[in-house]
Amino acid sequence: MPINVLVVDDSLVMRSMIIKTIKMCGLPINEIHQADNGANGLKILDDNWIDLVIVDINMPVMSGEEMIDHMKQNPEIKEIPVIIISTEGSSTRIERLKNKGAKFIRKPFTPESIRDTVNSLIALGDSNE
Amino acid sequence: MNKDITDILLEVTETTLKQLAFLFCSPEPERNKTSVDMSIGALIHFSGQFNGAIVLVLSMPILIELTGNMLGIEEDEVTVTHQYDALKETLNVICGNLLPFMAGEKEMFHISSPEVIINMDELKKAITHINGLSLISIARMHIETEQCDLFLFLDDNYLKEKE
Numbered sequence: 001m002p003i004n005v006l007v008v009d010d011s012l013v014m015r016s017m018i019i020k021t022i023k024m025c026g027l028p029i030n031e032i033h034q035a036d037n038g039a040n041g042l043k044i045l046d047d048n049w050i051d052l053v054i055v056d057i058n059m060p061v062m063s064g065e066e067m068i069d070h071m072k073q074n075p076e077i078k079e080i081p082v083i084i085i086s087t088e089g090s091s092t093r094i095e096r097l098k099n100k101g102a103k104f105i106r107k108p109f110t111p112e113s114i115r116d117t118v119n120s121l122i123a124l125g126d127s128n129e
Numbered sequence: 130m131n132k133d134i135t136d137i138l139l140e141v142t143e144t145t146l147k148q149l150a151f152l153f154c155s156p157e158p159e160r161n162k163t164s165v166d167m168s169i170g171a172l173i174h175f176s177g178q179f180n181g182a183i184v185l186v187l188s189m190p191i192l193i194e195l196t197g198n199m200l201g202i203e204e205d206e207v208t209v210t211h212q213y214d215a216l217k218e219t220l221n222v223i224c225g226n227l228l229p230f231m232a233g234e235k236e237m238f239h240i241s242s243p244e245v246i247i248n249m250d251e252l253k254k255a256i257t258h259i260n261g262l263s264l265i266s267i268a269r270m271h272i273e274t275e276q277c278d279l280f281l282f283l284d285d286n287y288l289k290e291k292e
Contacts, residue, residue: 010242011214011218012210012211012214013196013199013200014218016199016200017200017201020200020201058221058240058242060242087222087224087225087240088225089225089226089229089234089238090228090229090235090236090237091229091234091235092235092236092237106225106226107221107226108144108145108149108222109148110148
């Protein structure tokens with residue numbers, strides 16, 4: 001079943017790169033939404049059905065980690081799979097983020113890393129469903 | 130200047146530009162000057178176990194190529210907004226990948242939002258002096274015939290840690 005994806009990153013160029021990569025990966029995509037910080041990402045989650053969130057960490061207004069914390073407190077969206085794509089290099093912080101249930105991809109990323117991570121998170125089902 | 134840190138800077142920059150934008154840079158150790166003409170800069174600060182800043186100076190033609198490659202669009206479609214954003218994101222990635230090499234993988238740093246430096250006088254100043262920090266390393270590279278230079282500034286805490 002096609003999925004709806006939310007990409008949250010304060011860099012327009014990075015959002016475009018992530019979206020281009022997702023489209024190239026052959027994943028069944030329905031809609032792709034974008035936000036430039038965690039607060040705007042949460043608004044999109046309020047108004048839309050989202051199957052996967054891809055989020056940066058260091059952003060103005062609300063960081064990716066704060067956004068994930070808000071998501072975890074909301075029963076309606078706390079189960080949505082989250083992939084963090086970030087320059088974060090500290091294993092201490094990465095481990096903390098993974099403990100919140102998120103997968104982590106370091107920038108610069110390869111298309112394969114995104115494809116494999118999405119596949120590991122989303123049960124895409126088959127066309128008979 | 131610290132040769133070990135320069136080598137790390139060169140390696141991280143080379144990997145970042147290759148993976149982000151399919152650009153291949155080569156060290157240019159024989160060049161001892163950075164031209165700010167027809168160039169643009171970006172500055173990022175970080176704080177943690179030690180504090181510092183990095184300035185990236187790119188020739189304009191390379192920035193346009195970098196941006197086009199990152200976005201997968203033709204160079205004549207690249208806007209100034211795209212260029213500034215690509216420059217900032219590139220420096221952000223370089224900084225994020227450099228710090229674990231310098232401080233170890235467990236250390237946590239706060240990395241500021243990068244800022245673009247367009248004004249030539251400000252850029253000249255930024256590559257020579259940043260308040261409270263010392264210029265530790267300069268990594269000069271070229272991409273095709275254009276320059277791509279990095280300036281690393283650190284506070285005394287880094288040197289104390291290494292002693």
